[in-house]
Amino acid sequence: MRRSLAPLDGEISLTNMQSPAKIQRDSFGIPHIFAQNKTDAFRALGYVMASERLFQMEMARRQTQGLLSEVIGEKTIKSDMLYRSLALKQTSEKMLEKKRQDGTLDPEMWALMEAYSDGINQYVATRPVPYDLAILGIKPKPFSPIDSYVMTGQIAYSFGIALRVDPTMTSLSQKFSPELFNELRNDQLKTPYKTAGNIDLTPLYSVADHSFATVFDSSNSWLLAPKRSASGKSIFANDPHIAYSHPSVWFEAHIHTPDFEIYGHYLPLVPFAILGHTPHHAWGFTMSQTDDMDLYTEKIDRTKKTLIFNGKEQPYSVRKETILVKKQAPIDLEIIETPHGPLMNNVIDADLSMKWAYHKVENDPLYALYIMGKAKDMKTFENSLKPGTAPGLNVMYADAENIAWWMFGDVEVKNNPNSDLILDGASGKDEYKRLLSWQEKPHTVNPESGVIVTANTRPAAVDSEIRGDWQSADRQNTILTELSHKEKWNSEEMRALQVKNYNMANAILLQKMLGYLKLTGEEQTKYRPWLNRLKNWNYISNPDSQEASLYYEWVNQSLLLMLAPLDELRATYLSTPHAWMFFERVVKNENSPWWTIVKPSEVFTDGWRATFSKWAQPPPWGKLHSIEYIHPLGRDKPLSYIFNLGPYPMGGAYNEITNNKARSLGGDFNVTAGASTRRVVDMADVAHSWGINPIGISGHMLSPFYQDQVELFLQGKHRPQLMNPDEIEKNKSHELILK
Numbered sequence: 001m002r003r004s005l006a007p008l009d010g011e012i013s014l015t016n017m018q019s020p021a022k023i024q025r026d027s028f029g030i031p032h033i034f035a036q037n038k039t040d041a042f043r044a045l046g047y048v049m050a051s052e053r054l055f056q057m058e059m060a061r062r063q064t065q066g067l068l069s070e071v072i073g074e075k076t077i078k079s080d081m082l083y084r085s086l087a088l089k090q091t092s093e094k095m096l097e098k099k100r101q102d103g104t105l106d107p108e109m110w111a112l113m114e115a116y117s118d119g120i121n122q123y124v125a126t127r128p129v130p131y132d133l134a135i136l137g138i139k140p141k142p143f144s145p146i147d148s149y150v151m152t153g154q155i156a157y158s159f160g161i162a163l164r165v166d167p168t169m170t171s172l173s174q175k176f177s178p179e180l181f182n183e184l185r186n187d188q189l190k191t192p193y194k195t196a197g198n199i200d201l202t203p204l205y206s207v208a209d210h211s212f213a214t215v216f217d218s219s220n221s222w223l224l225a226p227k228r229s230a231s232g233k234s235i236f237a238n239d240p241h242i243a244y245s246h247p248s249v250w251f252e253a254h255i256h257t258p259d260f261e262i263y264g265h266y267l268p269l270v271p272f273a274i275l276g277h278t279p280h281h282a283w284g285f286t287m288s289q290t291d292d293m294d295l296y297t298e299k300i301d302r303t304k305k306t307l308i309f310n311g312k313e314q315p316y317s318v319r320k321e322t323i324l325v326k327k328q329a330p331i332d333l334e335i336i337e338t339p340h341g342p343l344m345n346n347v348i349d350a351d352l353s354m355k356w357a358y359h360k361v362e363n364d365p366l367y368a369l370y371i372m373g374k375a376k377d378m379k380t381f382e383n384s385l386k387p388g389t390a391p392g393l394n395v396m397y398a399d400a401e402n403i404a405w406w407m408f409g410d411v412e413v414k415n416n417p418n419s420d421l422i423l424d425g426a427s428g429k430d431e432y433k434r435l436l437s438w439q440e441k442p443h444t445v446n447p448e449s450g451v452i453v454t455a456n457t458r459p460a461a462v463d464s465e466i467r468g469d470w471q472s473a474d475r476q477n478t479i480l481t482e483l484s485h486k487e488k489w490n491s492e493e494m495r496a497l498q499v500k501n502y503n504m505a506n507a508i509l510l511q512k513m514l515g516y517l518k519l520t521g522e523e524q525t526k527y528r529p530w531l532n533r534l535k536n537w538n539y540i541s542n543p544d545s546q547e548a549s550l551y552y553e554w555v556n557q558s559l560l561l562m563l564a565p566l567d568e569l570r571a572t573y574l575s576t577p578h579a580w581m582f583f584e585r586v587v588k589n590e591n592s593p594w595w596t597i598v599k600p601s602e603v604f605t606d607g608w609r610a611t612f613s614k615w616a617q618p619p620p621w622g623k624l625h626s627i628e629y630i631h632p633l634g635r636d637k638p639l640s641y642i643f644n645l646g647p648y649p650m651g652g653a654y655n656e657i658t659n660n661k662a663r664s665l666g667g668d669f670n671v672t673a674g675a676s677t678r679r680v681v682d683m684a685d686v687a688h689s690w691g692i693n694p695i696g697i698s699g700h701m702l703s704p705f706y707q708d709q710v711e712l713f714l715q716g717k718h719r720p721q722l723m724n725p726d727e728i729e730k731n732k733s734h735e736l737i738l739k
Contacts, residue, residue, distance in 0.1 A: 004128040005700055006051035008734035014122050016043065016115070020739040023048055024732040028719060029697045029705030032254040032728045041255045042112045042271055044738050046119025049251050052698045052705075053268040054124070055132040056247050058140045059212035059632065060269055061147050064154045065089050066323065068212070071138050073326040081346045084321045085335055087359070088153030092146055094361050109370045113145035116271035130700065132633055132643075143269075151269045152365045156358040156391035158215045160293035161469050161576070163354075167295070168572045170195055170422045175569070179593045183586060185420060186578045187458070187467040193418040212632055215243040217673040218456045218471060218577075218659060219286035220498075221396040222479055223403035225450035230490040231684035236398040237494050238275065238284030241659050242676035246629035246645060247699035249676040250275070252691070254723060262373050263689070263721055265677055272369035275679065277689060279723075281381065281399040282681040283372055286454045289469040290392035290411050292357035296340045296425030300351045309339045310428035340425055353425060357410040358390035365391065368408065378402050378445075386438050394454040400683040404445040405452045407459075411436040417465045453479050471577045472584060474655040478504045482657075491682040495690055498678045499716030501541040501548075501652040505584065510534060510551060512587045513558070516604040527612070541656060543622025543649040550611065550618040552625075552653055552669065558607030559583055560666045565597055575664035580655055583665075622649025625660070627671040627714075629695055645695065645707055648714055650674075678718060687727075690718035704733075 008025060019036040021044040026032065031048045035041035050057065062068045066083035068076035099105040120143045129139055173181050173195045182188045221238040229235045242249050250265040264273025275284045299308040306313045319342075321333040336343040340355040357363070364387065371384035378399060385395055385408045392409040416423060416430040423430035442459035444452050455476035458468060481504055482497055483489070514534070519527065533547050541548035559579065563570045573579055586592045590600070626647040634643030650671050652658030660674040674694075681689040694713045698705040712719060722728050 001131050002702055004130045005702055006048070006698065007127075007736055009736055011737040011739060014043065014047065014119070014738050016118060017739055020737050023736040023738065024728055025734040026722055026728060026731050027733050028708060029703070029733070030252050030254065030722075032256065032722070034256050034725070036257065038257055038260050039111060039115045041257050041260070043115040043119040045253055045255065045271065046116040047123045047738060048253065049266065049268060050120040050123040051127070052700065052703070053247055053251055054130050054140065055699055056212075057120070057143070057268045058133060058138060060151065060154070061143070063212045064150045066321070069326065070324040071136055071326060074328055077323065077325060077331065078347055080323045081333065084323065084333055085342050085344055085346055086153070086157060087319070087335075087342055088150045088157070089146065090319070091153065091359050092149035095364055096146070096149070098361050099364070106367065106370070109367065110145065112370075113148060113271055116148070117143045117145055132631075132699075135633060148270050149366055151267055152391075153358060155267075156365075159287055159391045160356065162291070162293040162295055165469065165576050165578070166420055166422055168569060168576065169420045171569055172566065172573070173421055175566075180597070183592060183594045184573070184578060184582055186470055186581050187420070189417055189465060189467055191417050191465055193421055194424075195421055217241045217243055217661070220455045220475055220479065220657065220659070221284050221286050221394070222451065222453040222483065223396055223398050223405070224483075224489055224494075225403050225446065226401060228450035228488060229682070229684070230488045231682050233400045233682065233684035234398040234403050235489065235491060235494055235683065236277070236282040236284070236396070236681040237498060237679065238286075238396060239498055239675040239678040240275070240285060241674055243673045244627060244629060244671065244676075244694060246631045246643075246695060248693050248695040250693065252693065252697060252721075256725065260374065261723070263723055264373070265679075270366070270369075272366060273373050274369065275677070276373055277681045277686060278373070279686055280376060281378075281397060282683065282686070283381070283395065283397050284679065285396065286394040287456050288392040288394045288407050288409065289456050289471060290407070290409060291419050291468050292390050292392050292410050292412070294355045294419050294423055296338075296353045296355060296423045296430070298338055298340075298343060298351045298353050298425040300336065300343070307338055308426040310431070311426070338425065352422065356390065360389040362387060363389040365408075378404065382406060396452070396454060398681070398683055402446055403452055404443070405454055406443045407441045411441050411466065413466060417467050419467060451480070451483055453483070455479065469577070472581050472655050474503050474505045475657060475659060478502060478657055491680050491690065494680045495678070495718050497657065498680065500657045502539055503653070503656040504539070505655070506539045506551065509584065509587055510537070513554065513604050516600040517608060518601045518605045519608070527608075530618070541621055541653050542651045543620060543625070545621045546618040548621040548653065549624050553611045553614065553618070554607055555583070556666050557610040558603050561603045561607055562586065562594070562598055563666075570666075571664070574666040579665045620649075621651065625650055625653065625669040625671060627660070627674075645710065648710070650714060679721075680718065687723040689721045691721045692718045
């Protein structure tokens with residue numbers, strides 16, 4: 001097992017190196033790659049990333065290309081069927097072929113991608129297989145640039161919630177009147193809706209529950225202009241909220257060559273930094289939540305091999321796939337391609353097609369990342385974003401003098417804006433009208449306020465009848481309000497704000513809930529101490545807070561009662577972002593139509609009683625609200641005791657600034673998603689930025705960098721992100737030469 005540890009010291013000979021590359025590890029194991037040219041640097045990046053995260057890279061590749069069953073067996077057949085239907089690899093291959101034909105494939109970018117893949121492959125060819133892959137009996141086949149492209153498809157897919165939400169909302173639209181249904185929606189549109197017929201609407205997302213690849217969730221980011229910064233230069237802050245994973249989501253690395261430098265947060269398998277900063281600028285993302293994925297019900301005639309589109313019959317094409325299954329015969333798939341996109345009938349018992357902006361042949365998000373990392377001015381950076389169609393991102397940018405926000409990806413104007421429902425694929429009435437132009441899409445550059453905040457909510461500039469999968473405005477409003485309390489901020493204060501377990505909306509909600517509460521005289525006497533504790537609560541959900549436990553359990557119990565009319569659809573609905581928005585909307589509105597089918601006094605009184613039926617007094621929040629970092633091999637006992645880390649008490653909650661969230665509302669408080677990293681970059685001192693990883697950079701349990709950041713993260717602390725060569729030399733823990 002120790003033989004498969006990453007090499008940290010000494011010299012290793014690689015082929016194709018033009019000059020030696022030096023990899024110095026700092027005290028947290030972050031690799032600082034010093035090379036004489038970019039090609040050698042990217043080859044070294046591939047080598048060192050594989051040395052720490054090869055299991056993650058191989059299993060993510062297998063999941064996103066529908067190859068898991070070959071090594072795991074029948075348990076993952078549905079996942080493979082889903083990803084074969086999504087056609088992530090075929091989409092990337094078509095895009096690359098078009099670029100080759102057009103002569104627009106960037107030769108330097110391709111050379112760097114090949115060097116990165118070569119670094120991975122040389123590691124695989126010369127080093128022992130990591131223990132987690134050895135347990136599964138896997139020796140990875142050679143990696144190639146196409147594997148990196150496919151991973152961008154996984155980002156886009158995990159952003160789209162149509163497969164989870166649209167079937168559920170369609171069923172709810174059939175169950176309730178328009179007035180009641182509108183209360184359940186995240187966007188209360190005025191355009192009348194028409195629902196699809198009764199079909200099996202089992203959510204597709206459940207087939208990939210046990211993911212080996214990153215699942216994105218939400219995010220915060222805010223920027224301060226020089227006039228709002230104590231240093232006199234812009235300050236950048238970003239904390240992408242992603243499903244917690246083990247190994248952790250990001251692989252950090254710093255690259256330094258004579259003409260290129262970047263400190264990046266990389267997804268394993270992707271050679272260009274998703275998040276990063278250079279001596280010139282910093283950037284990051286939040287999910288824009290634009291609705292770029294829709295489901296259409298199709299009229300298919302399999303005998304004639306035709307479908308109806310725009311009211312006319314036309315032939316469809318078929319794509320054939322074969323899934324290899326361990327200890328079982330191969331499975332042959334036929335995937336029907338419709339004008340909207342692939343038919344998803346192999347994973348759901350219905351003729352539903354998926355229209356998705358990612359499938360557009362011109363979409364190349366990897367090229368955007370490549371340009372973003374090497375841009376020397378804001379205009380070049382902005383131009384790199386314009387051609388992208390998916391994933392939907394709020395791109396946040398800061399250099400010393402400028403701050404900006406742009407939206408990456410398509411924003412469609414639709415004939416039928418009710419695209420949280422399954423659409424009609426035959427008549428043509430539910431086709432798209434047009435794309436918003438680059439200038440029409442929401443954006444802000446150097447606003448007068450000196451502040452930009454994005455947190456997954458509806459942009460003010462978007463037309464009211466363009467819907468998205470936008471989340472509650474709680475985090476955005478709380479951050480904006482906190483930033484308004486003083487004029488100038490420094491890096492330390494920005495870091496403290498990132499880890500504040502606070503949602504200002506809870507003050508209003510709690511007062512409303514207390515107003516609805518109708519306890520008996522005896523109960524009022526019994527619970528007076530806890531009622532007083534709640535009334536005097538500071539709304540901070542730190543791990544030692546009993547008030548947070550009482551409040552959130554009361555919310556959970558009351559929400560279950562409020563949504564009892566949903567019957568069997570309640571559990572799925574509670575797992576969507578819509579559930580919290582419903583709760584806020586209805587609780588704040590005493591005249592909500594929802595109160596005609598359930599009574600607020602009964603809901604919150606019975607919810608209070610149900611809360612105290614669970615315990616004599618509320619435990620500290622951290623006893624209920626905890627995080628266990630679950631390794632893919634540790635999902636079941638007894639391997640969970642070997643591979644998993646935790647559980648650890650954790651503060652924060654869903655839609656607080658820290659946004660540590662459970663799998664769904666109404667259930668337990670086991671945290672499943674939150675900040676995948678926290679970064680603060682003061683552009684006055686880029687060489688001394690701050691960040692944190694929830695676990696550690698290494699995926700090997702015997703590495704000193706396997707879990708060395710856990711306590712820092714749980715305590716809400718950051719660590720330095722070094723870029724100065726002298727400081728790196730002074731603080732180095734290891735040095736490896738690749739030659």
